[in-house]
Every structure is written in structure tokens, then in C-alpha cells.
Amino acid sequence: MKGKLEPSERERLVEEGKNLKESLVTLEEDLMKLQDELQHVARSIPNMTHPDVPVGGEDSSAIRNEVGSPREFSFPIKDHLQLGKDLDLMDFDSAAEVSGSKFFYLKNEAVLLEMALLNWTLSEVMKKGFTPLTTPEIVRSSIVEKCGFQPRGDNTQVYSIDGTDQCLIGTAEIPVGGIHMDSILLESALPLKYIAFSHCFRTEAGAAGAAAKGLYRVHQFSKAEMFVLCRPEDSESFHNELIQIEEDLFTSLGLHFKTLDMATADLGAPAYRKFDIEAWMPGLGRFGEISSASNCTDYQSRRLGIRFRPSEPLQTGSKKGKANLPSTKFVHTLNATACAVPRMMVCLLENYQQEDGSVVVPETLRPFMGGIEVIKPKLR
Amino acid sequence: MGLHTLRLATVPLTFSTFTSRLFLKPIPPNTLQTLGQFSRHVHPRKPFLVRAFSASPAAVQEIPPTQASDSSAARPQWKASIDFKWIRDNKEAVEINIKNRNSNADLGGVIELYENMVNLQKEVEGIREERNNVAKKMKGKLEPSERERLVEEGKSLKESLVTLEEDLVKLQDELQQVARSIPNMTHPDVPVGGEDSSAIRKEVGSPREFSFPIKDHLQLGKDLDLIDFDSASEVSGSKFFYLKNEAVLLEMALLNWTLSEVMKKGFTPLTTPEIVRSSIVEKCGFQPRGDNTQVYSIDGTDQCLIGTAEIPVGGIHMDSILLESALPLKYIAFSHCFRTEAGAAGAATKGLYRVHQFSKAEMFVLCRPEDSETFHDELIQIEEDLFTSLGLHFKTLDMATADLGAPAYRKFDIEAWMPGLGRYGEISSASNCTDYQSRRLGIRYRPSEPVQTGSKKGKASLPATKFVHTLNATACAVPRMMVCLLENYQQDDGSVVIPEPLRPFMGGIEIIKPKLR
Numbered sequence: 001m002k003g004k005l006e007p008s009e010r011e012r013l014v015e016e017g018k019n020l021k022e023s024l025v026t027l028e029e030d031l032m033k034l035q036d037e038l039q040h041v042a043r044s045i046p047n048m049t050h051p052d053v054p055v056g057g058e059d060s061s062a063i064r065n066e067v068g069s070p071r072e073f074s075f076p077i078k079d080h081l082q083l084g085k086d087l088d089l090m091d092f093d094s095a096a097e098v099s100g101s102k103f104f105y106l107k108n109e110a111v112l113l114e115m116a117l118l119n120w121t122l123s124e125v126m127k128k129g130f131t132p133l134t135t136p137e138i139v140r141s142s143i144v145e146k147c148g149f150q151p152r153g154d155n156t157q158v159y160s161i162d163g164t165d166q167c168l169i170g171t172a173e174i175p176v177g178g179i180h181m182d183s184i185l186l187e188s189a190l191p192l193k194y195i196a197f198s199h200c201f202r203t204e205a206g207a208a209g210a211a212a213k214g215l216y217r218v219h220q221f222s223k224a225e226m227f228v229l230c231r232p233e234d235s236e237s238f239h240n241e242l243i244q245i246e247e248d249l250f251t252s253l254g255l256h257f258k259t260l261d262m263a264t265a266d267l268g269a270p271a272y273r274k275f276d277i278e279a280w281m282p283g284l285g286r287f288g289e290i291s292s293a294s295n296c297t298d299y300q301s302r303r304l305g306i307r308f309r310p311s312e313p314l315q316t317g318s319k320k321g322k323a324n325l326p327s328t329k330f331v332h333t334l335n336a337t338a339c340a341v342p343r344m345m346v347c348l349l350e351n352y353q354q355e356d357g358s359v360v361v362p363e364t365l366r367p368f369m370g371g372i373e374v375i376k377p378k379l380r
Numbered sequence: 381m382g383l384h385t386l387r388l389a390t391v392p393l394t395f396s397t398f399t400s401r402l403f404l405k406p407i408p409p410n411t412l413q414t415l416g417q418f419s420r421h422v423h424p425r426k427p428f429l430v431r432a433f434s435a436s437p438a439a440v441q442e443i444p445p446t447q448a449s450d451s452s453a454a455r456p457q458w459k460a461s462i463d464f465k466w467i468r469d470n471k472e473a474v475e476i477n478i479k480n481r482n483s484n485a486d487l488g489g490v491i492e493l494y495e496n497m498v499n500l501q502k503e504v505e506g507i508r509e510e511r512n513n514v515a516k517k518m519k520g521k522l523e524p525s526e527r528e529r530l531v532e533e534g535k536s537l538k539e540s541l542v543t544l545e546e547d548l549v550k551l552q553d554e555l556q557q558v559a560r561s562i563p564n565m566t567h568p569d570v571p572v573g574g575e576d577s578s579a580i581r582k583e584v585g586s587p588r589e590f591s592f593p594i595k596d597h598l599q600l601g602k603d604l605d606l607i608d609f610d611s612a613s614e615v616s617g618s619k620f621f622y623l624k625n626e627a628v629l630l631e632m633a634l635l636n637w638t639l640s641e642v643m644k645k646g647f648t649p650l651t652t653p654e655i656v657r658s659s660i661v662e663k664c665g666f667q668p669r670g671d672n673t674q675v676y677s678i679d680g681t682d683q684c685l686i687g688t689a690e691i692p693v694g695g696i697h698m699d700s701i702l703l704e705s706a707l708p709l710k711y712i713a714f715s716h717c718f719r720t721e722a723g724a725a726g727a728a729t730k731g732l733y734r735v736h737q738f739s740k741a742e743m744f745v746l747c748r749p750e751d752s753e754t755f756h757d758e759l760i761q762i763e764e765d766l767f768t769s770l771g772l773h774f775k776t777l778d779m780a781t782a783d784l785g786a787p788a789y790r791k792f793d794i795e796a797w798m799p800g801l802g803r804y805g806e807i808s809s810a811s812n813c814t815d816y817q818s819r820r821l822g823i824r825y826r827p828s829e830p831v832q833t834g835s836k837k838g839k840a841s842l843p844a845t846k847f848v849h850t851l852n853a854t855a856c857a858v859p860r861m862m863v864c865l866l867e868n869y870q871q872d873d874g875s876v877v878i879p880e881p882l883r884p885f886m887g888g889i890e891i892i893k894p895k896l897r
Contacts, residue, residue: 091696095653098660098695100683103653105696111649111714115636122632123887132628136612136620137716137737138676143615159655162677166617178615179608179622197628199654199716220654370640 050273060263068256079283116368135175172196191230215342235332242336283350293336480781577780585773596800633885652692685718708747732859752849759853800867810853
């Protein structure tokens, strides 16, 4: 229409332009709707799976490693709840009045034990080059979603704050994942390795029965979580590093445990591969999960928008013409539990109990508890 | 990097006072135990006055009489054991106290309601008696017409009774609503007036003289890679933050050291739930659901996040009768605290000074009434010793009446010098709440029987129970302490020195240095 035209020709073109514009508007709307639908539906496609992962349900999970063996007791043993009462270490009854079930107070040496566990864990994991962090425990619900959780489903694990778009975190993975969202990191900045401390809050909706007893399943707990961002080619070796750190920590504490390579039905959407550690809890008479280490490859980073720009390879002799940056790639993310305090406490209390009702403190923790060696019954 | 070679010890090996004699005196199994401590402080909004731990601006919303008589108001879920008779018999003193505290509690309304209630109670009792008489009469032999008359009388008495009893319940509820907001009485030595009237009880140290231009804690936090507010504002919103590197170790050192010091004084360590039922929050004097509330509520439940460990610790011994021999109960409680800080704006909210989430160690005491003043002195002494050990310059204030807040009989605040902010800022608050909280939480004790030489013990007659006194005091509020330590201990080269008492709790780190780039 920029050229010289007959009036009738011009008019015809104007009509054509209008029609095209209307079609365009409609089609663009349709396109956006389709894109939204696509997002919505595609988000729930789970991550791909490592070829070595066993296919099947929980019975198919493979044992990667086993350390120690169940302690033999020469006397009738107590579970951690009974030990907690007898040694005046925990109070579930008052908490049930004040807050509801699955809440508790820790008292006396149990407070020192929690602090010792966290301090010792920090100390050990920092030696491996992890940066310590504390995190917000209230986050925007969009961050929760980007990490692969469902804040607002029925039976959601996530507590929401009234009157806001905010939620309580169930794990420090979430706020740490959020630190670098919508960013392009330099390759030289990788890997980023964090050890993050936080309280965690979970509704445990739908969890009932024996697995809910005492400290085993609670609404609020302290946890130290490792989180790694790395190049794709490195994530498998970092997964091995993380599980090694966990195994070393639990071995140092003298626990008997199995490391499982979780089968496909137990992975959860973000994990490409997941190693869980289950420790022997004699008072409960079974193994219980004390940690989980996942390689999420690019599942989370695609949602959180975390990319890196590879360093330029050395080009000997080639002419550097127009500035031409290598295109960005998505990082891989991994997360692993370094210490979930209540589960560790179940293990320590139940495994280290003695006939006289006292509990021995593992040697590695003693310097972090002012040298206390034994938690004794209080004089009456 | 130096951090990687740390060997942290939370509590030095020489610490060995954790013996059984420091534990709670045993309480026989059939004695209910509850521990109730809370501090509820009304604090009128003052943009430049920085009071985090004593201030809960929406803590007590005085309920105007018209609202109290609104019959559509919800029934109170619980009752405070207020001594109305005492209030009526001492109304002049109560009125003066209300004025001094700038409270808008309606004393006249309370007394009127109380007297109406007393009269109504008498009426109700009178009718009950009449009904009993009628019932008695009907047991005997009667003429049919007489019987019928009595039946009629019985019926009409019953109807009156039902109506009057309903009215009585309404009156009692109204009385509760209005009377709850009457503030605690005040210690005679407390200065009368507003914040400028607060008296300085003690001053320790003096402001450090710097020979170089100083930074505030936010700048130090950035330069030393210790604090990240920017990522947190994307992830969570403003007034949230991540601590990094040595700042994490510093938080842990502060809490571990505080625990260690306060336990030596016979306090029992506790960690607490951070989600509680909203009724507990109310009994502690906060308003979970007002406008401008400081309290976060959980969607779809009657639960809230705590703003201070006072609340869950207050709940431990609620609705209980303790033995006198069990007192005093002394706790040091660790928790994260969550506050909306609704309405807080301006310079007083910069950086770590005012945040939505923080770690805090709080001391609580339940004791006999005759001991609370001594314990108040003990608590403030502990706080002063802690802050003196850290080398801070601070003033201890005896807060004036208008700054007390409803539950406190007397309140000592400590304000420390924060050179980067250029002013003093509150780092702790110690309140003696006498029986204000225990009357709401229902925490009583039974005095031990006095030894009676020679007198005959006839019928078993237990001494009547009394309300305990409760006190609370901040041992360590981490972000405020961090502001003080970073700003006061900064050096010319941008590093920050760690005070000596904290070094063993940080693996021996003496200085926080800028990171190599």
C-alpha cells in the first residue's frame, strides 16, 4: 500500500488488510491459549530416568550399599517416645494442646543434641567446600511450584499463609532453588555448592497410621540440606559425591543403614535418579528413611530459569569477528539431606539406649555438646 | 578457604554444669503442669523508635463499649480470671493507671457491667431458691387446685430463669470482652509519661570512636558476602533475607553461647512449635485476626505462626495447678519468630533491623508472687552481663507507663548503640507480667502447707491456690545482635572482628575478612 495505486485497488487492499488483522487477532489469542494449555499439561511430564534405575514399585528399589548391622540388645528396649518421656527430653502432650498433633517441644539434652547435630553437620560438610546458608521459610507459592511441588492441591504437603500468595517451605531446597532463578551464571562460577539450614513445615496430609508415631512424622523440624548447581556433564559425579557425604556422616554416627537406588515409581517428578538412605530404628522395629539425594538434571532449572554460559573454548589462530557468545544452557541441580533432626534423633536414642535407661552420645557429637557422654535419667 | 578447616564446638569442653540439680524439680505425675508466659505490649506507632520485641502494636486492641454490647459479637472462647471485685474496690487507682498507660480500657463500663452482673446473679439465685421451694412444696400432699397453681408457678419461674440465665451469660461475656483490656497495674517506681520519660537505669560502655568512615550493616553484609536481601525479595518478598558464610556461623555461635551462659544460671533449654492454635495467641494477648495484626495465620485452619517463643511456652502450663515446690520454673526457649510488621515503614525498617523472620532465644520464669521482683532483677542482670561480655555499648531503660503495654507491671528495655544506623536500637526487653498472663492462661500453684506445731490437723484442708507470676526476657535476638556486632566491630580494611566470647563457638574464627575475588 506504499506504492501508487488506483483508488479501487487501494480500497481492496485496505479491506484485505482489515480482514487479515482480524484473523490475526483471533489466531494470536488462540495461540496464547494453546501455549498456556500446553504449559499446563506438559509441566506434569516427569523428568527422564537414568538407565540404571530399576523399573517398578518400592519393592524394586535396589540396595547400593549397606553399612553396619542391627545392634543386639540384651535387655528389653524402648522406642524413642518412651525414652523421650523417661529422660524428660520431649513433650508431645503439651504441644498437642498448644498446637495440635505431630508437634513437640524438645527439652534439656535433646536441645543440645539438636544443636550438636546441626553444628557438627555444618562443620563436616563445609570441609567439602559447601557454602553455609540460612533461608527464608516463607516463600511465594510460584517458587514452590517451580521446584516441582503442588502448593494448592488437595492433600497438599504445603501450608499456605492466609491472605497472601505465600507458603511455608517444606525443605530448604525451595528457597535455595530460588536464589539463582531467572539468571545466567558464568561457567566458571559452577559448581555452586550450598549447605542450607532451615526449619521445615509439612502438613503430612494423608499420612496416618504407625508411620506417624512420635518424631518419625512431624509438622515442623530442623534440617540441613545440600544443594548443588553444576554443568550437565558433572551432575552424575556430584550425585555420587552427595551420597558419599551422607554415607560418611551416618557411618561416623555409628548408624546401621542401607542406601537404596529408588525404583521408577518412587522417584517423584523432578528426579532423574534418587538415592534414599534408610537407617535401622530398633525401637520402631524397622528401617526408616533418614535422607534422600536426588539428581534433578534440568527439570528444576528449566522451571526456575537457571542457565549458564559456557566459557569460550580457546581458538588458536581463528579470527574473532563479530562478538559471538556461546549460547546458554540449563544447569543441572541436585539436592541431598545432610541432617533431618527428628529422624536422626529417633536413630540415636533408639540405637544408643542402655539397660539403665540412659542414652550414650556418639563420640563425634560430644565436643559439640560440651563433652556430655551420656544422657542420664534425672534424679527424682 | 578458611571456613573449610573449621572445627566447630558449640559448647566448650570446660562446660560441665549440666548436672541433674539444674533440671526442673520433679513434679509428681498427677500434678498437671503448664507453663504460661507471654508478654503483650501495646505500643503506639513511633516511626523512629525501634522496639521489636516489646512492641506488638496490635497486641491489645481496646474494645469500645459499643462493640462489647453488640450481641452479634462472637462468644469468647475462653475466660480470663479477672478479679472484678478488686478492680471495683480499687477503682481510683485502676483509673489513674489506665490514664497513665494511655489505655482506652473502659473502666466505668466494666464496673457498671460487673455490678449489673452481680445483681443479676442475685436475682437468678433468688428465683432458683423460689423454684426449689415450689418443688419442695409439691412433694407434700396437696389439693388439686393448689397443685395446679404450683405447677403454673413452677413453669413461669422456670421461664424467667431461662431468660435471666441467658442474660447472665451475655453479661458475663460482655464483661469478659471489656475487662480483658484493662492493663496490669504498675510498679510504683515506674516513671509516668511517654517514651521521653523512660528512666535510664544503667549505662555500660561508650560509643566507639572511628578513625575512618564507617559502613552500616547492610553495606558490610554485601561487601563481606554475609547477607542477601535481593534474592530473598524475589523469592519471598521484602524484609526477608539469606545469611551466608560467616554470618551463619555467627548466628549459631550467638545462640550456642547464649544457651551455654543462661543454662549456667539454672534455665532449662527448650525448642518450641512455631505453629500454634490462635486461641493460645489470644490468651497471650495478641490479636491474630485484627487489621494490622502482627500475626501470620495459616490458611484453612485456626493456627498461626508465633511472633515469639513466649506464646508456645506460655501454653505449656496453661490450665494447671503447680506445686509450690516446683517453682520457680525457668526456661530458655529457642525458636524462629514470624511477624508481619504490618504498618511498620520508614528508616526503622532497614536491613536486619526489622524483618519478618528471625531466630531468638527467650527466657521465661514462673514464680511465686513474692519472688517476681527479684526475678525481674535477675533477668535484666543476665541480659546486661551477656551484652557486656560482647563488648556492646548500651543503656538499660525503665520504661515509662505509656510504653509498657498491657501485661507488664514493669518493663526494662536495653538499647544498644548501632553506629552504622547512627542511633540506639532495642536489642532486648524484660517484663514482669505479675499475674496478668497467668489469669488468662489459667496457671496456678498450691502453696505448701505451713508447719503447724501442736495444732490438730482435722479435716484435710488444702491451702487455696494462687496465680503464679510470669516474666519474660530476650536473651538473644539474632538480627539485632548482628547489626550491633557488624557495625561496632568493623575495621578500616572492611573486615569485622569477632568478640572473644564467641570465637570458641565459631571454630576459633577471629575476624571476618573480605573474600578474595
